[in-house]
Amino acid sequence: MSDRFELYLTCPKGLEGLLAEEARGLGLEEVREHTSAIRGSADMETAYRLCLWSRLGNRVLLVLKRFNMKNADDLYDGVHEVEWQDHLEASGSLAVEFSGHGSGIDNTHFGALKVKDAIVDKLRTRDGERPSVDKLNPDLRVHLRLDRGEAILSLDLSGHSLHQRGYRLQQGAAPLKENLAAAVLIRAGWPRIAAEGGALADPMCGVGTFLVEAAMIAADIAPNLKRERWGFSAWLGHVPALWRKLHDEAQARAQAGLARPPLWIRGYEADPRLIQPGRNNVERAGLSDWVKIYQGEVGSFEPRPDQNQKGLVICNPPYGERLGDEASLLYLYQNLGERLRQSCLNWEAAVFTGAPDLGKRMGIRSHKQYAFWNGALPCKLLLIKVQPDQFVTGERRQPERDAQGNEDQRSPAAVASEPARLSEGGQMFANRLQKNLKQLGKWAKREQVSCYRLYDADMPEYALAIDLYQDWVHVQEYAAPRSIDPEKAQARLFDALAAIPQALGIDQSRVVVKRRERQSGTRQYERQSTQGQFLEVSEGGVKLLVNLTDYLDTGLFLDHRPMRMRIQREAAGKRFLNLFCYTATASVHAAKGGARSTTSVDLSRTYLDWARRNLSLNGFSDKNRLEQGDVMAWLQACRDEFDLIFIDPPTFSNSKRMEGVFDVQRDHVELLDLAVARLAPGGVLYFSNNFRKFQLDERLAERYAVEEISAQTLDPDFARNTKIHRAWRIQAR
Incomplete structure (x- = not known):
């Protein structure tokens, strides 16, 4: 074989330039960049060195041959011509990876099969012995890449991908690959900072990938020093003496690096489930003296008590996976910025994010x-110098001056402690919230209302509904029309979320965000989360349980407060029926008002259990019946009489537990006929719904006494949204 070879090094998309620079430093010559790869010329020693020392590559491929091909026969012939006896014993094993298509190869499996057949046929002995296929741990891993009619046939010297260092056997939900983490560290300037004796801290360290990679860089440890099996281990062209020399040199460098006083490298992680896996990874890497991991929230993160120590804060904040994650992520970034300003003055920071708009917050x-790619996700690495002149805080645009015209001489720490400045739109939104709070707060205090709507898309560009539940804020984002630029809509949402805690004086952890879209069937009742946290609130002398996180709705329809209070006033001595009862809040009010009995009907066992808890919370377990069933079928079978009935049906329902589909516009006449038939003489039925286009059938007024009372069922907090629902009072004639 030749003394020099063409090498291909593959890497994650976006790392090509960094990998080319690294490879040149390790001896690769004539380097050229390709998409997710580089290539160059090298001798065997350099090939080994690249395998051992590349922190950024995935695979080191040694090119055996390039040839043109027009069809599958050309592929077979080109591979068969190689002297495979120089590379693999007939008794050995191989695996073939094929990429690309064209020239009659439309399927990578078919292409790999043709390559395998050519190699096996070349090595088959007279007695029929031939190499076997072993996809996991072959003696030889062959790669063929087909590119516009040219076949590039290579040996994979690395074996398993080089990013698999071997220390990370335990990982979190969405970890960075080791070579991507190393690339981020290099871009962030960590090799320079480490050489100067600087520190490193990761306030969201997960299972410690940044920490371990940083320590290996600082201690001069080859990233794949501990790898035992390579793609060249059983290759007949392998030169063991040369490999041992390079490996021994790397071992000596690692021992010398670890003998030096360790740098201060610390990680903090809020999730207690990740602490031990992270520590285990550090221990497997042999870096327990260099790297420490502690449990801690971003909001309490302190990089180091020694104020003279400077270094790098690096992190990869979590990506939002559920609707409503915008709030927690926004506040996470805000908390991170606050901690950097207050505790990391004159440090450098690197934030690797899949949501660069949040980085601006x-x-x-x-x-x-x-720009980077984390798999298929485009990401940004934001490099920051934590210095006062880089802070975007307060309302100041220019340095403040005193009466004598001197510039503000406050200390950097005082400047750092200022809250992040709201954008112009965010400040406008905050002003509206404070205005509403001043107006509605007086009414709520006077009427002893602890839960109410504070804002309901008052400004069209901020399409949110914001409800106060005592000292919690429940935010619903209405889906923006398709005509609105999604980036602008998201920016406005972030402006609003940033303004809410400041405007209302409520801790960020007590803001819950959900996205409300057009609902079909029972989707609005489907579980969104599984936190199971219930909050006890009060209304009209009763206690009710709400859940702000797990469902799109909270268990309490705030717009029906006046209707519930009306029912409480009229319920004394009456038999009350609550259809489509949801969490039976109206039944609790009826019981509070002295109802002789209450019956609550709903199809959902989940909400009936919730209803049972609401009744029990107020001591109303007796004489209050809960019935699970399809309301229409239940009414058809019912023979009881009721003095007071409340019906608030969904617009549309197609639950698997009911026959057919319920449509309030189509089915409300039948529903009301069945319900009125259950009214005792002189009884009253209240009917409401929130379908904006709903029209009550005119024929009902011919049979019953019908009075629309919508305006009487709206409190001041819904005065700006008079179409939130419509309501009628109905009696038999």
Whole structure:
């Protein structure tokens, strides 16, 4: 074989330039960049060195041959011509990876099969012995890449991908690959900072990938020093003496690096389930003296008590996976920015994010940004110098001056402690919230209302509904029309979310965000989360349980407060029926008002259990019946009489537990006829729904006494949204 080879090094998309720079430093010559790969010329020693020392590559491929092909026969012939006896014993094993298509190869499996057949046929002995296929741990891993009619046939010297260092046997939900983490560290300037004796802290360290990669860089440890099996281990062209020399040199460098005083490298993780896996990874890497992991929230993160120590804060904040994650992520970034300003003055920071718009919310300018890919997700690396002149805080645009014209001489720490400045739109939104709070707060206090709607898309560009539940804020984002630029809609949402805690004086952890879209069937009742946290609130002398996180709705329809209070006033001594009862809040009010009995009907066992808890919370377990069933079928079978009935049906329902489909516009006449038939003489039925286009059938007024009372069932908090529902009072003639 030749003394020099063409090498291909593959890497994650976006790392090509960094990998080319690294490979040149390791001896690769004539380097050229390709998509997710580089290539160059090298001798065997350099090939080994790249396998051992590349922190950024995935695979090191040694090119055996390039040839043109027009069809599958050309593929077979080109591979068969290689002297495979120089590379693999007939008794050995191989695996073939094929990429690309064209020239009659439309299927990578078929292409790999043709390559395998050519190799096996070349090595088959007279007695029929031939190499076997072993996809997991073959003696030889062959790669063929088909590119516009040219076949590039290579040996994979690395074996398993080089990013698999071997220390990370335990990982979190969405970890960075090790070579991507190393690339981020290099872009962030960590090799320079480490050489100067600087520190490193990761306030959201997960299972410690940044920490371990940083320690290996600082201690001069080859990233794949501990790998035992390579793609060249059983290759007949392998030169063991040369490999041992390079490996021994790397071992000596690692021992020398670890013998030096360790740098201060610390990680903090809020999730207690990740602490031990992270520590286990550090221990497997042999870096327990260098790296420490502690449990801690971003909001309480302190990089190091020694104020003279400077270094790098690096992190990869979590990506939102559920609707409503916008709030927690926004506040996470805000908290991160606050901690950087207050505790990391004159440090450098690197934030690797899949949501760069959130990065703008930290209150610190980034002086440089790099584009990366985390798998298929485009990401940005934001590089920040944590210095006061980079802070975006307060309302100041220019330095403040005193009466004598001198610039503000406050300390950097005082400047750092200012809250992040709201954008112009965010400040406008905050002003509206404070205005509403001042107006509605007086009414709520006077009427002893602890839960009410504070804002309901008052300003069209901020399409949110904001409800106060005592000292919690429940935010519903209405889906923006398709005509609205999604980036602008998201920016406005972030402006609003940033304004809410400041305007209302409520801790960020007590803001819950959901996205409300057009609902079909029972989707609005489907579980959104599984936190199971219930909050006890009060209304009209009763106690009710709400859940702000797990469902789209909270268990309490605030717009029906006046209707519930009306029912409480009229219920004394009456038999009350609550159809489509949901969590039976109206039944609790009826019981509070002295109802002789209450019957509540709903199809959902979940909500009936919730209803049972509401009744029990108020001591109303007796004489209050809960019935699970399809309301229409239940009414058809019912023979009881009731003095007071409340019906608030969904617009549309197609639950699997009911026959057919319920449509309030189509079916309300039948529903009301069945319900009125159950009214005792002189009884009253209240009917409401929130279908904006609903029209009550005119024929009902011919049979019953019908009075629309919609305006009487709206409190001041819904005065701006008079179409939130419509309501009628109905009696038999």
